[in-house]
Amino acid sequence: MVRVLPADEAGTLEWLAFEQAGVLTTGQASRLLTEGVVRGMVRSGRWRSLCRGILLTGNGRLTRDQQLWVAVLAAGPCAVLAGVTAAAEAGVRGLPPEPLHVLVPADRRVRTLPRRLPIDMPGVVAHRTTVLPEAHLQRARPPRTTTARAVVDGASWARSLREAQLVLASACQQRRVLPEEIEAVLAVLTRPRRRDLVRRTVADIAGGAQALSELDFLALCRRHRLPRPDLQERRRDQSGRVRWLDAYWREWRLHAEVDGAHHMDVRHWAEDMRRQNDIWTNGDRILRFPAWLVRARPGEVAATLGRALRAAGWRPPK
Incomplete structure (x- = not known):
C-alpha cells in the first residue's frame, strides 16, 4: 500500500x-x-x-509496516524492533518473517503485551536488555536496533545453532553488515547467549566463509584436527577467467569443493567439470563433497580429507 x-x-x-x-x-x-x-x-x-x-486509523487489513508499528507500540515506551525482525528491515533476506521481535530496556516500565492480537497480526516476542547504548539504535520508522546488534541478538534468540549461523552468514554474505561491526557489538554486549558461537562464526566469515556449507566444513576441520584451509581462493583457469576455490590447502596442493543443490543442474555440472579439469591439469588434487554429506557424515568426510592430506605429505599433530 x-x-x-x-x-x-x-x-x-x-x-x-x-x-x-x-x-x-x-x-x-x-x-x-x-x-x-x-x-x-x-x-x-x-x-x-x-x-x-x-x-x-482505518478499517482494512494490516500491512507489514502497520504490523511492525503495532509490535513496537504494544510493547510500550522505548521499545524497538530487534533481532531478525530488525535485520530484515535493514535488508537482510531469507530470515523468518515471524514472530516479530522487539527489545526494551530492562529499567523501563513496560506494559504486558496483549495476549489477544488481531488475526492479521503475527505473534510478538518482547526481550529485555540491560545493555542498549545509543550506538546500537537505528533512527528509523519504526525505530530498530542497528544491523550489527540485530544479527547478534538474532543469533542469540535463534531456535537452533544452525539458525543462529544462518542469521550471521546471511547478513554478512549480503553485505548488510561487516564482521568487524559485529565484533564491535560483542565488545559492548559481553554476555549474549551463544557468544562463543557468534565470535567463531564471524571469524570464519572474515576468513572467507560465504555459506553455511563452508562454515560446516571449517567446523569439521577443527573438530577432527585437520589443518585450516584457505577459503574462496582466487585462481585463473586456462581461459583466463577468475575462479574461486571453496577450500584449498596450498602447501599440499589439495582442493576441496562443497557442492550445494545448484550443482545438480546440468549447466552448473558442466561448468564445474571444466573448472575441475583445469585444476587437475595443473597438478592439484581435488575432492568433492555434497553439502549434505558434510553436515550429516562429518567423520566420513574428515577421514577422506585426512587420507588425501597424508598422501600429499601432511603429518597430523601428535
Whole structure:
C-alpha cells in the first residue's frame, strides 16, 4: 500500500498517523482528539481497535509496516524492533518473517503485551536488555536496533545453532553488515547467549566463509584436527577467467569443493567439470563433497580429507 503524504494544511493527527503507518496508541489519539471522539471513530467502524491501547486509523487489513508499528507500540515506551525482525528491515533476506521481535530496556516500565492480537497480526516476542547504548539504535520508522546488534541478538534468540549461523552468514554474505561491526557489538554486549558461537562464526566469515556449507566444513576441520584451509581462493583457469576455490590447502596442493543443490543442474555440472579439469591439469588434487554429506557424515568426510592430506605429505599433530 502506497502512503500519501499529508497536505500542507494537515493537522498533527494526520502527520502522526502518516509517520506511524496509521497505527496510534489510545493515549496519542485521545490527546489530539478526545476520548469520546476516539470511541465514536471505533464504534462507527472508521477506525479499528487492534488490541488494548492500540488503534488503526482505518478499517482494512494490516500491512507489514502497520504490523511492525503495532509490535513496537504494544510493547510500550522505548521499545524497538530487534533481532531478525530488525535485520530484515535493514535488508537482510531469507530470515523468518515471524514472530516479530522487539527489545526494551530492562529499567523501563513496560506494559504486558496483549495476549489477544488481531488475526492479521503475527505473534510478538518482547526481550529485555540491560545493555542498549545509543550506538546500537537505528533512527528509523519504526525505530530498530542497528544491523550489527540485530544479527547478534538474532543469533542469540535463534531456535537452533544452525539458525543462529544462518542469521550471521546471511547478513554478512549480503553485505548488510561487516564482521568487524559485529565484533564491535560483542565488545559492548559481553554476555549474549551463544557468544562463543557468534565470535567463531564471524571469524570464519572474515576468513572467507560465504555459506553455511563452508562454515560446516571449517567446523569439521577443527573438530577432527585437520589443518585450516584457505577459503574462496582466487585462481585463473586456462581461459583466463577468475575462479574461486571453496577450500584449498596450498602447501599440499589439495582442493576441496562443497557442492550445494545448484550443482545438480546440468549447466552448473558442466561448468564445474571444466573448472575441475583445469585444476587437475595443473597438478592439484581435488575432492568433492555434497553439502549434505558434510553436515550429516562429518567423520566420513574428515577421514577422506585426512587420507588425501597424508598422501600429499601432511603429518597430523601428535
